[in-house]
Amino acid sequence: MIVYILCFILFLVGLYGVITRRNLIKIAISLSIMEFSIFLILVLIGYIENGLAPIVDASGSAQIYVDPLPQAMVLTAIVIGLATTAMLMAIAIRLYRKYKTFDIREIKNLRG
Amino acid sequence: MSTIVKKVSQLMAGLIFMYGIYIILHGHLTPGGGFAGGAILAGAFILLILAFGSSALKLKKEVSGSSNTESLAILVVVVLALMALLLGSKIFFFNYLPKGEAGALLSAGVIPLYNIFIGIEVAGAILTIFLALVIFKEESSK
Amino acid sequence: MELSISIILGFMIIGAIYALHAKDLLSAVIAMGIVGYGLVICFLLLKAPDLAIVQIVVETITLVIMVAVVLDSTREELEVPFDRRSLLNRIAGFIIFAGLFYFFLLAIQSLDPLGMHTMRMADPYVHGAVEHTGSVNLVTGVLFDFRAYDTLGEAVILYTAALGVLTLLRMKGKK
């Protein structure tokens, strides 16, 4: 259970960052950190003791494999994360050109 | 960038490109697949752009090319998926090609085809994102 | 297994905390890289080579994009002033976080411990999957056959993001 608890601590670190940081780039980093912790929780859920990586070998003998479904889910989620980060970066660089800063306290409507 | 960097990255980009294609084609046999391979392909292009640099005008042509490529690739994916629906089985995403012998390169029905087109789509999308950022930086710093 | 992953996770947490508190944005981005690459090692230990490959490539590309955004900007972060309001905020935040943590602990008490997973929906994705899909790589089988519709959605998301970035980064909004 200790690994799940550590994962959740990582999640909380990311959440803390999203709430307290005042810098566009750091907010994006915090969101990525939250994502990473959830990926790890999902893969940990699918892990099976002494299981093999989910690639069937040629001999075809019956063996224990880890659960491929959470892995497929995480693969999807990784790509979603890339998409979100790209959009955030596009907005951040655009705002930077307008205000010459990444700090949201300097940007009019984003305060608080 | 210096000549050494350019030469080395030229060589490396070729290797990375080959590796990406390998990953895509063997997606149903070894770890990896369309997503990993496509991202590697995009990485090769990004390396070349970083090493050689380019004018915004030339990059603009490339970005419209990559955007068109990704649109067509994902269109092919949807059409492949729709094919079974239209051919009468009434099933979206039906794996209608023969499965072949498990473990061979030409097996698993439509999966390798999906892998290839998803790979092209991912490469195009990542390249588009990168090029759009670079073009914006060049144009707005003028 | 549990121990080695815990150690790597410890490093990831330290990296994450450093990323949030670094004065320099470039080092913050690189510290995020530590977390991302640590995740790759965890994936390898947990028998998920597909994910490891995708994560390492995607992480690299994310880093390239982020560094490109950060490089020619001011990297200094403004100080957060410390006053009574921020103290109150901190106390409230601490209570909420402690509560979340406590409820998470309670919630996972009854769930399967690490490695004791059983399969219900995923059972056919493993047993007999090779005959059904023809794909030796079970994750590819799930991604492109059993749950191919999800994969279409995923590709569409990346496509949307590319289109969105193109839209957001055009020079003039109105004619």
Next chain:
Amino acid sequence: MEALIPLFVAIPLIAAFLIVVFGKLFKGFHRFLAPLTLLILLCMAVFEFTGLGENSIPYAMGGWIGKEGLPLGIYLVLDGFSVLMLCIINLIGLIALFYSLSYIAKYTAENNYYALFCLIIAGMNGVVLSGDLFNLFVFLEVSVISSYALVAFGVGKTELEASFKYQVLGGLASMLILLAIGLIYWQTKTLNIADIRKVFEGGYSASFYLFVQVLLIAGFGLKAAIIPFHAWLPDAHSSAPSPISAMLSGVLIKAVGIYVLIRLFFNMFVFSQEIALVLTTLGAISMVVGSLLAIVQWDLKRLLAYSSISQVGYVVMAMGMGILLLLRGNNEAAAILAIGGALYHMINHAVFKGLLFLNAGSLEHRLDTRNLREMGGLSKAMPITSTTSFMASMSISGLPPFNGFFSKLIIIIAAINGRFYLLATLAVIVSIITLAYFLKFQRYAFYNKAAETATQKIKEVPFPMSFSMIFLAALCLALSLLAIPSVSETILSPAIDALIQPEIYSTTILGL
């Protein structure tokens, strides 16, 4: 019939890809293809609606049909509730798109706009049809990511800032939802909504159950902008281009927020008292606070955005009331009334809030301002805008004979029958406050003495815009007919049945 189900997602996707490729080559291609796509989708939705009746049709993706009651692949489910949502989404989408034909002409990169519009429609159709938790998440991301880009379509300062705020809070919501999905998979080992319910019916640990439900309420509450999760909505909905505001306020927050909450709490979880209380309270708070915040606004679109929070509060509150009444068990008629009222109000809100945002767009199109203080005396210059916005305002404030009156009345009657006297009083008071701030809008925009602006020069908006407004205004009147029992029997009853009898939903999927 069922072969059409995947086409609800596939057709708009294909249209979007074609628009990106050929939009640059042929001029006017996108202006022709996008409305055509939406028209086809609307016809398909209406066709499904007429043919469906009380049934619910599952569709197995890839032909993977489960064995022994265990689902295998991804299921799409078309039942009374989802087909109703499909009709609303595609109808409002079509109207907003038709309106865009002249509104968007002042922006650059028009073909990207139409492509993103098709993608947002595809995402919402996917969410509404999905019977699989993770698949639902994926299509939710498709629709919200395209909405991030559309909010910032004008790339001005305020648009970018609003979009950033929206993205950060939307990203946070997605993380909470993904965590909840992971935990649910951990407990139940399955992702199919009907199958998850089957596992939960067999027993669960109370603390786990509560934690997951709270995560989901926070996640989808952020998407639906229920107070206290509303911070992004006023910015995002007010700075987007007006047709997009109409889409976001009219259907997006319902399709990805309210619809999913209702679907999960009725068809996936077994009812629990605590969560029903939480939903009712959150709904009541949003209803009151949203209207109080709206009354002090001078920015027209911000006023409308806050009023969206308030009206969505009505829907959530009525749903929570419905669950509470069902749990009590002795007053099922009131429960059905509450749920029916919530659905009816949801449809109505999509129509009149869409119309109001289109009105605001017309004013902005001609005057280049959203500030109510800078308007005035426009009732002569823009008669169509003025009349339609008057109808929409009266409808949203709940005056007869418009549709808003009947849906609010049904909710209030249900509250009184269920002995929630406090909630009934609050609903009446909020309705009066709503009337107050819409009278303010009417007075300052149309009937005040003309301000600095020379009103003679202002003309009525072009045909596509005025036609869309007239159509929606007519719909405001027509929807009042839903209050007639025999009409609502055919239109609303299948949706209510799908919700209060989760066995129908489960057995059609698991019984395959």
